[in-house]
Amino acid sequence: MVDLVQWSLFLLFSALVLGGALGVFLTMSMYRAGISLMLCLVAMAGLFILLEADMLAVIQVMMNVGGMLVMTLFMVMLMMDPGGEMMWDMKRRMRMKGFGALSMSMPAELPAEKPEEQGRALSPPHSHDIAAVPAGEGGMPGKESLPQEKEATSGTAEGNDGKQATVETTDGYRERGNTMTNMEAGTNGSNTDSSDPFRRMREMQRAIAIMQQQLGLMQEQLVELQEDLLVALPGGGQAQTPSASRPNNNRLEVPAAAHQMQMGQSSSPIHSDHPQENTRSAVYTCPMHPEIRQAGPGRCPKCGMELVAVEESPASSTATTLQSDTSSRASTGSGSGSGSGSSTTPTMYTCPMHPEVRLPGPGRCPKCGMDLVPQEGGSDDSDGDNGKDGSTGQGSTGHDSAGGGTESQGGGHDHGHMAHSSGMNGGGVETAEQMQRRSPKAYYRMMADMAMTTRQLPLAGLFSMLAGLLLVVLVLVVAWPSRPAAPDLDGPSRVGDLLLSNYMIAFEGAAFLILAGILGAVLLARRERKRQGARRKPLAATTRHKQEVH
Amino acid sequence: MGGPGLVAYLVVGAILFAIGIFGALSQRGAVMVLMGLEIILNASILNLVAFWRFISPGDYSPQVFVIVAMTIGAVEMAVGLGIILMLYRKKGTQNIDKFSEMKE
Numbered sequence: 001m002v003d004l005v006q007w008s009l010f011l012l013f014s015a016l017v018l019g020g021a022l023g024v025f026l027t028m029s030m031y032r033a034g035i036s037l038m039l040c041l042v043a044m045a046g047l048f049i050l051l052e053a054d055m056l057a058v059i060q061v062m063m064n065v066g067g068m069l070v071m072t073l074f075m076v077m078l079m080m081d082p083g084g085e086m087m088w089d090m091k092r093r094m095r096m097k098g099f100g101a102l103s104m105s106m107p108a109e110l111p112a113e114k115p116e117e118q119g120r121a122l123s124p125p126h127s128h129d130i131a132a133v134p135a136g137e138g139g140m141p142g143k144e145s146l147p148q149e150k151e152a153t154s155g156t157a158e159g160n161d162g163k164q165a166t167v168e169t170t171d172g173y174r175e176r177g178n179t180m181t182n183m184e185a186g187t188n189g190s191n192t193d194s195s196d197p198f199r200r201m202r203e204m205q206r207a208i209a210i211m212q213q214q215l216g217l218m219q220e221q222l223v224e225l226q227e228d229l230l231v232a233l234p235g236g237g238q239a240q241t242p243s244a245s246r247p248n249n250n251r252l253e254v255p256a257a258a259h260q261m262q263m264g265q266s267s268s269p270i271h272s273d274h275p276q277e278n279t280r281s282a283v284y285t286c287p288m289h290p291e292i293r294q295a296g297p298g299r300c301p302k303c304g305m306e307l308v309a310v311e312e313s314p315a316s317s318t319a320t321t322l323q324s325d326t327s328s329r330a331s332t333g334s335g336s337g338s339g340s341g342s343s344t345t346p347t348m349y350t351c352p353m354h355p356e357v358r359l360p361g362p363g364r365c366p367k368c369g370m371d372l373v374p375q376e377g378g379s380d381d382s383d384g385d386n387g388k389d390g391s392t393g394q395g396s397t398g399h400d401s402a403g404g405g406t407e408s409q410g411g412g413h414d415h416g417h418m419a420h421s422s423g424m425n426g427g428g429v430e431t432a433e434q435m436q437r438r439s440p441k442a443y444y445r446m447m448a449d450m451a452m453t454t455r456q457l458p459l460a461g462l463f464s465m466l467a468g469l470l471l472v473v474l475v476l477v478v479a480w481p482s483r484p485a486a487p488d489l490d491g492p493s494r495v496g497d498l499l500l501s502n503y504m505i506a507f508e509g510a511a512f513l514i515l516a517g518i519l520g521a522v523l524l525a526r527r528e529r530k531r532q533g534a535r536r537k538p539l540a541a542t543t544r545h546k547q548e549v550h
Numbered sequence: 551m552g553g554p555g556l557v558a559y560l561v562v563g564a565i566l567f568a569i570g571i572f573g574a575l576s577q578r579g580a581v582m583v584l585m586g587l588e589i590i591l592n593a594s595i596l597n598l599v600a601f602w603r604f605i606s607p608g609d610y611s612p613q614v615f616v617i618v619a620m621t622i623g624a625v626e627m628a629v630g631l632g633i634i635l636m637l638y639r640k641k642g643t644q645n646i647d648k649f650s651e652m653k654e
Contacts, residue, residue: 002553003553006553006554007553007554010553010554010558014558014562017562017566018562018565018566018569021566021569021570021573021589022569024573024582024585024586024589025569025572025573025576025577025582025586030579030581030582033582033585034585037585037588037589040589040592041592044592044595044596047559047562047596047599048596048599050553050554051559051599051600051602051603052603052607053599053602053603053613053616055613056599056613056616056617059617059620060620063620063621063624064588064592064620064623064624067624068588068624068627071627071628071631072581072584072585072631074631457576459575460571460572460575460576461572461576463571463572463575464568464569464571464572464575465568465572467567467568467571468564468565468567468568468569468571469568471564471565471567471568472561472564472565474564475557475560475561475564476557476561480556480557480560480604480605513621513624513625513628516628517624517625517627517628517629517631517632520628520632521628521631521632521635524632524635524636
């Protein structure tokens with residue numbers, strides 16, 4: 001009976017010890033790893049008690065579980081681990097892709113409902129009349145309204161930037177919010193944030209939230225502009241044929257506004273009267289992957305999100321004028337071919353941590369060895385390289401200079417790119433959208449790359465498994481000298497008395513050493529923090545310089 | 551046969567040792583590597599206690615040895631955490647791959 005109890009306790013405790021030890025390294029959160037280590041050590045104390053060394057068990061609990069765990073958790077807090085919340089969030093997001101898609105596209109869809117109602121309110125008298133306007137006249141108001149539109153949206157973006165600067169409190173993020181070009185954010189991220197994945201992730205999420213907010217504001221602005229255009233367009237109350245006119249036809253005839261509103265439109269307006277309208281067709285694209293374009297609705301082959309309808313007019317003159325106009329406004333050296341759409345530009349591969357690294361093919365980052373992710377809008381570099389579209393696959397040094405060139409033009413390029421892809425505009429959106437563009441799988445892979453294990457994990461597992469096997473075999477093979485268990489032991493209490501009376505010095509020495517260690521760590525940290533607070537900027541500058549040198 | 555003998559504890563200690571080696575080898579974060587070292591240390595301590603219990607239970611010096619080992623482990627952990635903290639403050643990371651140079 002006693003043996004049975006002993007065996008069951010032994011099995012329980014050893015299972016807890018081994019499970020806890022495994023859990024330390026199998027979880028992806030340092031916080032959970034600390035908790036798991038505590039479990040392992042407590043179960044180890046249980047094994048000590050089973051071995052009738054309960055004095056050691058007490059010391060184990062006090063020393064390791066108390067001191068060690070407090071220190072470990074202290075470190076964990078300093079390293080800004082959000083307690084596994086991020087990994088949990090990622091898993092949840094991967095599981096609930098549909099919901100994620102819904103929440104992603106919501107700010108784009110909500111304002112899009114409004115013009116529909118507006119159209120219904122306004123269109124019955126006007127719509128066919130507007131649709132009957134000849135092509136030249138139909139095109140003209142759109143072109144005229146284009147600069148105005150752009151100015152208005154850029155004004156919105158600037159207003160948003162100002163707001164965002166007041167909202168954000170951390171200085172690093174504020175400066176990013178103001179400049180917020182692609183390369184700027186990349187260099188910022190690579191010298192301070194890339195090393196700390198959690199901080200970077202939080203900033204990504206914040207950037208995405210801000211982008212969505214900006215998007216909503218811009219859509220509202222666009223709706224207002226569209227109303228203005230509708231009012232300003234020439235149109236008398238002529239008769240209309242109710243069969244040919246649909247309530248949202250008038251939106252079609254405002255090319256710029258309609259083009260800007262691509263993102264939110266879910267219906268495909270087809271007008272049979274107008275020849276130019278027939279070239280327009282609804283193309284379905286993924287909110288995360290603009291390069292995915294399909295004729296019909298469905299799911300994105302990359303991430304499985306619901307595709308949203310986009311009004312695409314590839315051969316339309318307004319689109320190309322929009323493209324060339326914005327791109328020539330944006331970057332002086334860019335050829336007109338750079339704005340020809342994502343389908344013709346070669347997909348560039350970039351490092352999630354080093355955006356300045358751009359290679360034409362997939363592979364590893366030359367700086368950190370991470371897997372490169374495909375990046376849409378690879379024409380950034382070609383703008384800097386005077387329009388060499390296909391030949392951008394030089395070494396990373398050449399790309400650094402190209403990146404520097406792009407950095408100065410980043411805002412302008414944002415302009416054109418945004419106007420092309422989804423009708424959004426303004427600084428800061430590029431980065432967030434680029435982040436959003438990642439498929440959940442790539443996102444997850446990036447996270448696994450930023451996780452706490454090395455890439456040589458299978459090798460380490462193999463090695464440790466071999467070592468453990470060897471040890472177990474050795475333990476089982478060797479004939480250990482065994483005596484009848486503890487015949488002359490007076491009991492555990494005697495051991496404790498003896499240790500406490502005779503070996504008090506060792507015990508106290510241990511406690512004092514631990515205390516000294518904790519105090520030393522705290523004091524060092526405080527001193528260092530104080531020093532860093534005094535010279536935060538120069539330190540950041542030097543590290544940035546160092547990173548650039550590397 | 552009685553309760554779990556020496557071999558059972560040694561097997562547990564060996565497996566724990568292997569897990570600790572796995573952790574210390576596979577982890578990238580310095581704190582996690584320290585946790586792996588801690589697990590290795592605990593495996594060896596478990597072996598020590600098991601040997602004491604089943605081979606020379608009347609002698610208490612192994613227990614003192616265990617206490618000393620625990621103390622050294624704790625001190626090592628404290629010093630290691632202090633160094634990691636300093637490096638983290640300095641380099642902004644706790645990734646040991648980035649700690650390739652001691653000098654700034």
